[in-house]
Amino acid sequence: MTGVPTVLDERFRAAAAASGELDVAYDVLDDTPVGRLLVGISDRGLCRVSFDPSPEAELERLARSFGPRVLRAPKAIDRVRRELDEYFTGSRQAFDLELDLRATPEFHRRVLEELNRVEYGHTTTYGTLAAQVGAPRAARAVGTVMNRNPIPIVLPCHRVVGASGSLTGYGGGLDRKEWLLRLEGALL
């Protein structure tokens, strides 16, 4: 079997991204302060950030949600990579990225849009978010929305804590939630 030279492989991936025909371009960032992250972007915007990705399962999921033309194309996510780097080093407090939530159910989307207003360094509670979307008794459902957040970090579900101030839970694990809140100075 012929090995495909790296330069040829990269050239194709860049051309595929430039062709505008990918449903999702993604890359895996190997060494961020919160571990490995898979980042996916569609023609409409950032559609996925995933902790500890298992690529096979993740690719299948992306293909089901957005279409089968899913390809690793590092160049396509340069901007997301840069903004994440800036965030992790403390020089960025808000992301300036289009988001693609078309694969997210309506209620989830409403909650995530509300979540997106919680600013850097601040926290809110599940109950407060529930009340803000007009479903004051749905705190638990809001917890589920956070747990399934397709774009963690950028959509800051780490800023949502229990009514008592306890960290409660995090799709990426409590250690990461704590790290992110410390980074933002929201935890002493």
Add this chain to the structure above:
Amino acid sequence: MNRIPPFERFYESHKGEVLAFLRRRADRDRADDLFQETFLRALHAYNRLEHGEHLRAWVLTIAANAVVDAARRERPTAELAVEPAGEDERPALEELAPLTDGLPPKERAAVVLRYGYDLDYDTIGAALGSNEQAARQAASAGVRRLRKEKEQR
């Protein structure tokens, strides 16, 4: 029926074989260009595939056509015989291959993709780097030619 795999998996599974195939048929620089063209054509047609069967034969057919098109661009008037890919490289063509061997390359590819793989003309057009109408015409011209040959036999 097989589901269509994410393009990444399809590409990773077949890129080595496609490059080897192209390098047997063209010099290295040309083969490298055709490698990119082949997978861009495949990408273009990919979301119109109806199932994930015979993807290897499908992409090798696209590669073979890219070779023919490139040669034609260089020598537009020359009559080109496509070198058959070799039996092992096109398992799904086996049934149709002996019947279609005498057809011009484009007609042959259109007939094989239509009747061997059950692809729609839109997809075939994309895979051949042309369009739906041209694919339809090539397939029906191919079928007409096959009928005529059969009558003459």
